[in-house]
Amino acid sequence: MAHLSNPLATAEQLYQKTSDNSLPIEIQDGIRFYTARLTQAAGLLLRLGQDITAQANVLLFRYWLVDGFMNHEFSDVSASIIYLTAKISASPRSLRSITNVYAYLLSPSSPLNSKPESLKTAKPPNPESYYLSETRYITFRNRLLHIEGQILNALGFNTHVALPHPLAITYLQTLDVFSSSIRKGLGKEVAKRTIEYLNTALLSPQMLYLTHQPASLATAAIYLAAKDSGIKLPDVEWWEVFDCEREELGFLAVGMGSLEGIVRREVERWGEKGVISRSDVREELGRMGVGNGNKNGIRDSKEGEDEEAEMARMLDEKIPETS
Amino acid sequence: MATPSHQLSPQSNAFSPRAFAVQNGRSSNSFRGCSRITDYDIIGKLGEGTFGEVHRARSKKMGTVVALKKILMHNEKDGFPITALREIKLLKLLSHPNILKLEEMAVEHHTKSTDKRKRAIMYMVTPYMDHDLSGLLENPSVKFTEPQIKCYMLQLLEGLRYLHENKILHRDMKAANLLINNKGILQIADFGLARHYDDPPPVAGHGGGDATRDYTTLVVTRWYRPPELLLHLRKYTTAIDLWGVGCVFGEMLIGRPILAGDSDPNQLKIIFELVGTPTEETMPGWRSLPGAEGMNFPPRPSSLWQRFREYGSGAISLLGELLKLDWRKRVNAIDALEHPYFKTPPLPAIAGDLPTFEDSHELDRRKFRSQKAAPPPAPKGGTVGMGPTGGWGEPSTNGTGYSHGDGYGGYRHHNSGRYPPHGGHRNGVPPPPPQDDRRPAWRRDDRPDPRGLPPRPPPVDYHDAGRGDRPDGYRSRSRELDRGPPPPRSRGGVPNVDTYIPSYGADSGRRDDRRRRDDRDDRRHVGDRDRHSTRSRSRSPARERDRDRIREREPIDRERDRDRVRDRDIYRR
Known part of the structure; x- marks a missing residue:
């Protein structure tokens, strides 16, 4: 059943990308987490179903295992991938909507820049800060379309992503979590928690969706959710029914719980920034004393943008200042 | 449980992602680039x-x-x-x-x-597949035996059963989309119009079942289009593909398309001539289909038995099951595979035992054609891109007795650059008259062409390209354009106004965009004109494409509307 399983990352791919001298692993973690979170936020603003946003984030991580991080701006890759994923789904989004949403999320007004608690008191966003002029729209759009081709090429057109979310619900039903014998509402609670674990795992730089099949992810999320809510699951090794070995379950349970620590570490590193860019990474590398930004793989590739477009963009960006 | 077997027993110690990946990775096949x-x-x-x-x-x-x-x-x-x-x-x-x-x-x-x-x-x-079924059938030196037909039919139905089981509608079932290699293997190709089927897959003994959601009716090449689609049923089912199988089956039996209508109304007419006019019994609820409004046919019984008499009762019975007007009762692929036809002698051949043929491909024919390609006559009340007579009715212009004059009508003539002429096979020599004589009387009646050559394949009306569920107005309009004079009945409350305003001016850029975007759709109807949408890609003369382009235009010029229209259009099917 091809559509219930995913292609997984090969050992070489994981090994190369993590031990390669391209970028320190911690930096890679940061890029993955921040960009996945950006995609998630964009998915919400674009009112895409979570299934599409989730697929986009899986594709994003897959792409980065084939192509280098520094080939394109992270946010551009995120935008391009969400455009592509929505395009092949039942709810496509126009380039215009996507560029607008990303302009907003990358602007100073972006809600990603603030801490959750300060969001309520934040002053209304300043529309001028995320206005996208026609020329900037066109250059942005062209970049997205260029990267789309790169992504398709890198993925060999394998755009199918099997998600664990529907499986998890089926498994919960199989485990009788929604039956009347269980306290009212508890089943729903467990289901909600399970989905939360699965969505959190999407942001995890450990790339759990690239190393484990949906069945295992669903099982692990149920296991954790059941533990959180105190619901009683069968005493036997029920996960084996769902094709998940004890060891794999243990690994995933730890993996799914570890995002918090990674995020705390990265937030400390990047501070108030809601989105990180290539130049942030280069700066950080300089601070860390790793390479000078010109080392192999850390090169900034500007191939996607021609000089003309660049000029137009610069001219364009001048306008708000003068007007 | 539907999980890959390798997951069932990972040999533990899979604690690192790397170790796990070593065990589970699909080696180099994972997300490798192109x-x-x-x-x-x-x-x-x-x-x-x-x-x-x-x-x-x-x-x-x-x-x-x-x-x-x-x-x-x-x-x-x-x-x-x-x-x-x-x-x-x-x-x-x-x-x-x-x-x-x-x-x-x-x-x-x-x-x-x-x-x-x-x-x-x-x-x-x-x-690489050596032939497509359509090309093979055009080859006068190829005559299918009954075991051979049964063998192909079984494979076709197996493939279709798999598709439907996996909830996929093919929506372009036709001989040209069935590829055959010299090992006797048949494969279904061209999924350009396919889509996910949102309703339960068919179960044995229950035909196509029922659909709960609407799909676009602008699918399937006309000759293979089932009556319910021609009558604009939107909640159609997997049964639409089975009708196509019936058409292909008939085509294999008699060696040419059995229902070659030259317009949508004509297609319905000849369908009803073959299988009888619809009644509440044979096609319950047909009256209430959007396209059936105001339609009246003099009652007529099915002529299936007469027409296919020589092929035996087993074949006719299966054909009747496949070409059932009532889409709910039309046999599904699961049941069709169990039909007695396949279990009575002569039994189906084994694929490997089938004779091999010389490759049937389109290019050679088309090379020939392009040399003498002339733009097709402008449509005069015909369907898109088709002269009133279709390509086959043209008078002789090349001295061989009949012509490929219209630039794409000659698809039957395999003028081979690669193969020297041999025995008249596919090289444009089979003279029609004897063929004509062999034809049963019933055929002569419904052929527009007095010489009995089949008419040119129908272009899938460009709106058939599956581009989407357009707002009704757009589709209706274009349909009416296709048909030339507006049909007598008005469709869905849309005014019968031709809003097409040709504009070659400021808007032409946009039109080009549309074309490009719909590139594949475009090739589809152009391809279908040639009846080989996968393999034979006839370059349709530019003029004609322009015409389509104009037709296709929606008269919305305001920039602001453009994105909206596009978003609505292209993605939905």
Whole structure:
């Protein structure tokens, strides 16, 4: 059943990308987490179903295992991938909507820049800060379309992503979590928690969706959710029914719980920034004393943008200042 | 549980992702990029069309012969064409011996530095198949035996059963989309119109079941289009593909398309002539279908038995099951496979035992054609791109007794650059008159062409390209354009106004965008005009394409509406 399983990352791919001298692993973690979170936020603003946003984030991580991080701006890759994923789904989004949403999320007004608690008191966003002029729209759009081709090429057109979310619900039903014998509402609670674990795992730089099949992810999320809510699951090794070995379950349970620590570490590193860019990474590398930004793989590739477009963009960006 | 077996027993210690991946990874097959075109040695061109070319090539790595189908990337405004993406995604999920396999995608980069900015060219890599069924049937030296037909039918139904079981509607079932190789294997190809079926898959003994949601009716090449689609049933089911199988079955029996209508109303007419006019019994609820409004046919019984008498009761019985007007009762693939026809002697042949034939491909024919290609006559009340007589009714212009004069009517004439002429086979020599004499009387009646040549294949009306559920107004309008004079009944409350305003001015750029975006759709109807949408890509004369383009236009000029319209249009099917 091809559509219930995913292609997984090969050992070489994981090994190369993590031990390669391209970028320190911690930096890679940061890029993955921040960009996945950006995609998630964009998915919400674009009112895409979570299934599409989730697929986009899986594709994003897959792409980065084939192509280098520094080939394109992270946010551009995120935008391009969400455009592509929505395009092949039942709810496509126009380039215009996507560029607008990303302009907003990358602007100073972006809600990603603030801490959750300060969001309520934040002053209304300043529309001028995320206005996208026609020329900037066109250059942005062209970049997205260029990267789309790169992504398709890198993925060999394998755009199918099997998600664990529907499986998890089926498994919960199989485990009788929604039956009347269980306290009212508890089943729903467990289901909600399970989905939360699965969505959190999407942001995890450990790339759990690239190393484990949906069945295992669903099982692990149920296991954790059941533990959180105190619901009683069968005493036997029920996960084996769902094709998940004890060891794999243990690994995933730890993996799914570890995002918090990674995020705390990265937030400390990047501070108030809601989105990180290539130049942030280069700066950080300089601070860390790793390479000078010109080392192999850390090169900034500007191939996607021609000089003309660049000029137009610069001219364009001048306008708000003068007007 | 539907999980890959390798998951059932990972030999523990799989604590690191790496170790796990070692065990579970699909080796190099995971998310590897596309291969390069340089991994293949191009052997020759097989076909060419609006949407691209098809080449025969040999894989340097595997040594296998493959077909490379080029996906043309013009200045796609929306990036990679959505229809191509969908087809690729679908094909990658399918795996069945009777479904054409998409091996991989190959990319060709521009090498010249000046071309660096241009987009790369993408190719779909599929196994090379020697023939398509349509081409094979056109070959006068090929005569199918009954065991052979049974063998192909079984394979076709197996493939279709798999598709439907996996909730996929093919929506372009026709002989030209069935590929056959010299090992006797038949494969279903061209998923450009396919889509996910949102309703329960068919179960044994229950026909196609019922659909709960609407799909676009603008699918399936006309000759193979079932009556419920012609009457605009939107909640159609997998049964639409089975009608196509029936048409293909009949075509294999008599050696030519059995229902070659030259317009949508004519298609219905000849369907009813063959299987009888619909009644509340044979097609319950047909009166309430949107397209049946105001339709009246003098009652007529089915003539299936008379017409197919010589092929025996088993064949006729199966044909009757497949060509059932009532789509709810039309046999599904599961049950059709159990039909007694396949279990009575002569039994189906084994695929490997079938005779082999010389390759049937389109290019040679088309080469010939392009030399003398003349633009087709402007439609005078005919359907899109078709002269009133179709390509086959043209008077002789080339001195051989009949012509390929209209530039694409000559699809039956395989003028081979590669193969020297031999025995009149496919080289444009089979003179029609004897054929005419052999034809049963019933055939002569419903052929528009006095010489008995089949009319040109129907263009799928361009709106058939599955581009989407347009607002009704648009579709209706275009349909009316297709038909020339507006049909007597008004459709869905849309005023019968022709809003087409040809404009070659400021808006032409936009039109081009539409064309490019709908590239694949475009090739579809152009291809269908040629009746070989996968393999035979006839370059339709530019003039004609322009005409389509104009027709297709929606008279909305305001910039602001453009995006909205596009968003609404192209993605929905």
